[in-house]
Amino acid sequence: MGIYKTEPLKCWGKAKELRLGVYEGIKKARDNGTMIVAGGTESAIALPAGFDMDFLGGEPYGASCAFAGIQDPSWNRGLMEASEAASYPRDMCAYMRIGIGSLLSDKFVFGGKYPVPTFNLQTHICDTHGKWYQIMSDIEGVPYNCVDYVPYEWETENESEESKRLKRVYMKDQMLDVIDWMEKVSGKKFDDEKFINAVNWECESTSLWAQCCMVNQAIPAVMDEKMMYSLYIIAVLMRQQKAAVEFYKVLLDELKDRAARGIAAFENEKFRMIHDSQPPWHNLQIFRYLEQFGAVSIGAHYSFSLSGGWAYDKEQDKYLPAKAPKEAGVTLKTREEACDWYSEWLLAYQTLLRSLRYSGRGKHKRIQDIIDNWKIDGMMIHLNRGCEGTAVGQMELRRYLADRGIPALTYEGNLADVREFDLERTIDKIDTFMETVGLTKIAK
Amino acid sequence: MIEDFKKIYENRHNYMKAWKAKNPDWKVLGYMCSYMPEEILYAAKVLPIRWLGGHEPQNVTEPHIMGMFCPFCRDVLAQGLLGKYDYCDAIGITHTCKHINQAYESMILHRGVDHFFIPTPSKMQDKQALPYYAGILKIFKEQLENWTGKKITEDDLKRGIAIVDENRRLMRQVYETRKADNPPISGLDSMYMVTASQMYDKQEVNKIIADVIKNELPGRKAKNDPGIRLMILGSEDDDTAFINMVENCGSSLVIDDHCTGSRYFWNTTEPGNDLMSVIADRYLKRPPCPIKDMPNRTRIPHIQGLAKEWNVAGAIVIQQKFCDPHELDKVAIVNGLKAVDVPTLYLEFDVTVPIGPFRIRVEAFLETLGSEDLF
Numbered sequence: 001m002g003i004y005k006t007e008p009l010k011c012w013g014k015a016k017e018l019r020l021g022v023y024e025g026i027k028k029a030r031d032n033g034t035m036i037v038a039g040g041t042e043s044a045i046a047l048p049a050g051f052d053m054d055f056l057g058g059e060p061y062g063a064s065c066a067f068a069g070i071q072d073p074s075w076n077r078g079l080m081e082a083s084e085a086a087s088y089p090r091d092m093c094a095y096m097r098i099g100i101g102s103l104l105s106d107k108f109v110f111g112g113k114y115p116v117p118t119f120n121l122q123t124h125i126c127d128t129h130g131k132w133y134q135i136m137s138d139i140e141g142v143p144y145n146c147v148d149y150v151p152y153e154w155e156t157e158n159e160s161e162e163s164k165r166l167k168r169v170y171m172k173d174q175m176l177d178v179i180d181w182m183e184k185v186s187g188k189k190f191d192d193e194k195f196i197n198a199v200n201w202e203c204e205s206t207s208l209w210a211q212c213c214m215v216n217q218a219i220p221a222v223m224d225e226k227m228m229y230s231l232y233i234i235a236v237l238m239r240q241q242k243a244a245v246e247f248y249k250v251l252l253d254e255l256k257d258r259a260a261r262g263i264a265a266f267e268n269e270k271f272r273m274i275h276d277s278q279p280p281w282h283n284l285q286i287f288r289y290l291e292q293f294g295a296v297s298i299g300a301h302y303s304f305s306l307s308g309g310w311a312y313d314k315e316q317d318k319y320l321p322a323k324a325p326k327e328a329g330v331t332l333k334t335r336e337e338a339c340d341w342y343s344e345w346l347l348a349y350q351t352l353l354r355s356l357r358y359s360g361r362g363k364h365k366r367i368q369d370i371i372d373n374w375k376i377d378g379m380m381i382h383l384n385r386g387c388e389g390t391a392v393g394q395m396e397l398r399r400y401l402a403d404r405g406i407p408a409l410t411y412e413g414n415l416a417d418v419r420e421f422d423l424e425r426t427i428d429k430i431d432t433f434m435e436t437v438g439l440t441k442i443a444k
Numbered sequence: 445m446i447e448d449f450k451k452i453y454e455n456r457h458n459y460m461k462a463w464k465a466k467n468p469d470w471k472v473l474g475y476m477c478s479y480m481p482e483e484i485l486y487a488a489k490v491l492p493i494r495w496l497g498g499h500e501p502q503n504v505t506e507p508h509i510m511g512m513f514c515p516f517c518r519d520v521l522a523q524g525l526l527g528k529y530d531y532c533d534a535i536g537i538t539h540t541c542k543h544i545n546q547a548y549e550s551m552i553l554h555r556g557v558d559h560f561f562i563p564t565p566s567k568m569q570d571k572q573a574l575p576y577y578a579g580i581l582k583i584f585k586e587q588l589e590n591w592t593g594k595k596i597t598e599d600d601l602k603r604g605i606a607i608v609d610e611n612r613r614l615m616r617q618v619y620e621t622r623k624a625d626n627p628p629i630s631g632l633d634s635m636y637m638v639t640a641s642q643m644y645d646k647q648e649v650n651k652i653i654a655d656v657i658k659n660e661l662p663g664r665k666a667k668n669d670p671g672i673r674l675m676i677l678g679s680e681d682d683d684t685a686f687i688n689m690v691e692n693c694g695s696s697l698v699i700d701d702h703c704t705g706s707r708y709f710w711n712t713t714e715p716g717n718d719l720m721s722v723i724a725d726r727y728l729k730r731p732p733c734p735i736k737d738m739p740n741r742t743r744i745p746h747i748q749g750l751a752k753e754w755n756v757a758g759a760i761v762i763q764q765k766f767c768d769p770h771e772l773d774k775v776a777i778v779n780g781l782k783a784v785d786v787p788t789l790y791l792e793f794d795v796t797v798p799i800g801p802f803r804i805r806v807e808a809f810l811e812t813l814g815s816e817d818l819f
Contacts, residue, residue, distance in 0.1 A: 087778070089771040091512060124566050127541050130738045131772040137739075138776060144739045148567035150539070163563070163583055170565070170576035177572065357539065360549035385512050388768060392542045395508050396553060 002267025004220045007258075011250050015230055018247060022054075022237045023064075023110040029054040030108075030115035035186065038115075039133055042306065042353060043123030044147055046240040046342060047175060048182060049198035050190040056115060058132065060236055062095030065102065065109045066281035066416035075109055076282060076418050088135075094386030094416035096132040103139055119185050121178065122146040123346075126356040126389035143185040147174045151354040152347050154362020155312045164347070171343035172336075179335065192335045198240035199338045203324035203345050205239040206309040208248035210321035213304045215255040217374050220264030221298035222255045225275055226287040227265055228303045235307030268442055270294035274370055276381040276397065277302055277390040278415040283423055289430060290380075293439040297380060301366055302390060305352035309345065319369050322349040359393025364400045371406060378407035378437060386414035409433040446629065446660055448652050449636035453684070456643045460493060461531050463645055467491075471592060474532035476520055476548055477540040478642070478703040479564055479733070481581055483713070483723050486646070487596050487604030488588040492536075494642035495520050495529055496682050496704070499796055502526070508550040513543045514764040515795045516680050521547035524555065534558035534591070539566070541735055541769050560587060568728045568736045577724040585720070601719045611646045612709040614653040619706060621661055622698045623754055628664035629656075631676065631697025632687045638705050639682050670696040672813050675756040675786070677701035677747060677777070679764040679793065686797050690760065693806050694814075699754035701747050707731045734773035743773065744780035751786045758787045758813045760806070765792045787813060 009015075029036045037048040041057030048055060069076020079101030084090050088100055108114050120137050123146065124130035130146045137144035150167050153159040183190050209232055216223050223231065231251060238244045257263075273290065275297045280286070287297055304310070309322035325332055325341055332338045346353070355363040370376060381398055384391045394410075401408040411429050414420035434440070452459050464472060471490045478494065485492040497519025504525045505518040523529060524547070535557050537548040552559050562584050565573040585596055615638060621628050629637075637656075641649045671694040676687075681702045691697060700706055710731050716722040737743045751759065759781050763770045778788050789809040791802060 087775050089774060091766055092768060092771050124738070127735050127768055128772065130566060131734070131769075134738050134741070135772070135775070146567060146739050148565050148570065148573070150563045150565065153561075153563075157561075160583060163580065166576050166579040166583075167563070170572055173572040174567070174570060177570075356542070357545075358549075359542075359546065360553055383510055388513070388542060391510055391512070392546050393549065395506075395510055396546075396550060399507060 004264035004267050006264045006267045025054040026056050036117040038117035038120050039122040040129050041236050046198035046202045049240045050195035058099045059095045062098040062416050063281045065098045068109050093128040116140050119143040123149050125149050125353045145181050156361040168343050172339045175339040196332050196338045199342045201245050202240040205244040205248050207321045207324045209235045210308040212252050218259040220269040222258040224265035225297040232303050266296040268294045269296050271377045273297045273378050274376050275300040277384040280413045280421045282418040292441045293434045309349040310351045356389035381410045383412040385420050386416050407437050446633050449640040452640035452644045453636045471533040473534045473536050474529050475536045476544050478708045479538040483604040483608045486607045487600035512766050514766045516764045517543040517547040519795050524551045536560035538562040538564040578721040581720045609712040610650050612712045615709045626665045626670050628661040630666040673698045673756045675699045675759040678762040679767040679770045699750050735769040748784045761788050761790045
């Protein structure tokens with residue numbers, strides 16, 4: 001008998017249906033020869049939504065292959081080896097290597113051949129992203145373009161308004177140019193109304209996900225992090241769609257209800273943790289192992305913010321869900337207005353992407369914000385060899401926590417390359433960490 | 445004298461300390477990437493000097509930077525944490541790669557130095573990059589004015605541009621001489637020249653280069669037999685021990701594509717009325733670091749052109765271990781060189797390189813270049 005009551009999420013099945021629906025759509029488009037656009041999902045995915053198309057996002061696709069590798073190593077090791085056989089170095093972004101391997105092997109993890117897109121469109125959110133789809137286009141022989149992304153600096157840096165204005169205009173003008181480019185390379189007419197809707201829905205769904213994360217401040221937490229991976233993915237894959245907004249409205253209501261009734265994600269919650277960076281998708285059981293000690297990871301800067309909209313509130317000195325256009329009293333009427341707002345949204349409120357570029361004091365402040373407001377007892381840092389964007393600043397984060405007496409566990413691994421993860425060693429590290437914080441395994 | 449370049453490189457800190465004592469009205473800013481707009485710093489009477497590594501094993505960066513970040517960024521941070529560059533009044537960086545940016549952020553966190561970050565665009569080919577970057581450079585200029593307490597005038601900027609462009613023109617002139625069948629200057633001395641230009645007052649280095657061009661290079665042969673002509677390209681590289689070894693194995697490095705080489709100085713500013721746009725334009729048009737070469741691949745035709753014009757038989761592509769930018773271009777560059785019949789040898793560098801094993805690989809490469817086809 002646990003300390004808290006727990007029960008399954010009612011909308012769990014809907015999340016799964018939506019998630020698989022994205023890939024079913026891509027398969028159909030491939031088989032019917034209709035338009036597919038590929039790129040990173042943490043890009044401006046509302047941009048190509050001005051066309052009827054299906055979007056294939058590289059990061060969640062890589063995570064899916066890594067997860068599928070648990071059952072069939074050809075989806076993990078096999079694709080990595082295909083990429084390496086073509087001379088792509090093995091310490092580069094693991095998602096990218098899986099994508100290259102999948103393309104070169106002409107295998108799609110959801111069935112059939114790899115779906116070659118009409119064109120690739122990327123947003124250059126980290127050093128790898130813009131180059132990743134340049135390589136994909138080299139191999140596929142399809143047109144390629146990217147939008148440069150220079151996020152606003154963290155609040156700790158007192159960035160000038162003029163600097164922000166320049167970044168916003170730079171991004172907006174690139175978006176407008178990219179729309180013309182997409183029309184040219186696809187031969188199709190861009191629909192402004194569809195695009196404006198997509199921007200509104202993207203802002204709304206990512207704001208709603210942030211609101212869902214806020215509910216997790218409750219004790220006991222209503223979601224654990226492993227559960228969150230199946231929920232935030234809707235925003236990652238399809239945040240520019242109305243269905244995502246509808247899903248998050250239902251989820252938010254359900255989470256609020258769970259919090260009001262004291263329903264826990266984990267019945268023995270005693271020690272609340274957060275995680276840093278993506279998890280090792282091939283070995284998610286480490287999160288279940290924590291539970292044997294009464295510990296539970298209830299979120300991360302990563303899972304809160306990857307497709308979440310967070311605004312810094314100066315008066316409260318906190319990060320709060322950002323206001324989508326309608327909530328802010330803004331009606332987007334034209335392509336230009338939508339590009340302008342969209343740029344602001346990505347530059348100001350996409351805090352995970354910000355930390356890929358600026359990892360120092362500002363990221364520490366955000367982590368401290370989560371520690372304080374989500375009542376965190378300790379942190380687990382995945383020194384992630386497969387994503388240097390999220391790995392940047394991790395050692396400094398560990399020092400920051402140590403200096404403040406916040407228990408932190410580091411383990412080395414790779415989000416998608418199972419060859420760089422040692423489960424037994426990680427378990428040993430968790431055991432040692434639990435001993436240092438005075439937790440023992442709960443008797444069954 | 446050509447030897448002066450080596451003296452500056454090897455005694456960089458002593459040179460700078462002496463220089464600072466002689467120039468009390470100047471400040472010194474240490475920067476970590478070759479995209480730093482030095483023209484504006486010279487205009488502000490702030491001497492920009494590039495921080496490079498020490499090529500010695502160190503034990504200070506492990507708590508700050510994950511082991512899979514490139515050895516160059518860890519070596520640079522080590523120099524900073526060990527106080528080797530304490531004569532610098534500030535540090536600065538432009539946005540380039542996250543590895544070297546991590547070194548910069550760790551310096552701020554642990555040394556509390558004055559610092560300047562310039563958010564350079566990455567999509568430098570984009571027409572929108574110019575107005576953006578010109579605006580960002582204007583902000584940088586204002587930040588410098590606040591820091592030094594002195595206004596930077598148009599004349600100051602013209603003076604800054606003139607100093608830096610002169611340095612670029614002179615080095616390009618030296619590189620042109622390396623097209624000769626028997627080049628008058630070695631690859632090693634060329635590397636010393638470029639790194640000395642990065643590490644010391646360009647006004648002083650320009651005098652040395654001008655003197656070398658006028659009085660030393662005419663009629664000079666760096667070696668009696670230049671051997672096989674090679675190109676070297678890739679990540680940051682000031683590994684003089686490696687360069688020296690290669691040039692003592694029966695070859696000459698006649699051209700490079702490094703940020704401690706030609707990428708640093710290849711183009712000068714073009715005339716224009718708005719000086720911030722003029723400066724921004726120069727950096728947008730320079731031969732790019734791979735991280736800034738998108739969506740189109742401009743590096744390949746540029747490198748192919750260098751290989752042809754400098755008439756090389758082969759190319760050594762070096763990559764700092766874990767250097768993502770160059771790893772991302774690896775396949776494209778190697779294939780690009782293969783397409784113009786330039787064979788490549790690909791090597792991974794660390795803080796120190798294993799000269800013995802690398803010599804064997806270089807010798808084997810040279811042997812394949814020197815031998816005739818059997819069939």
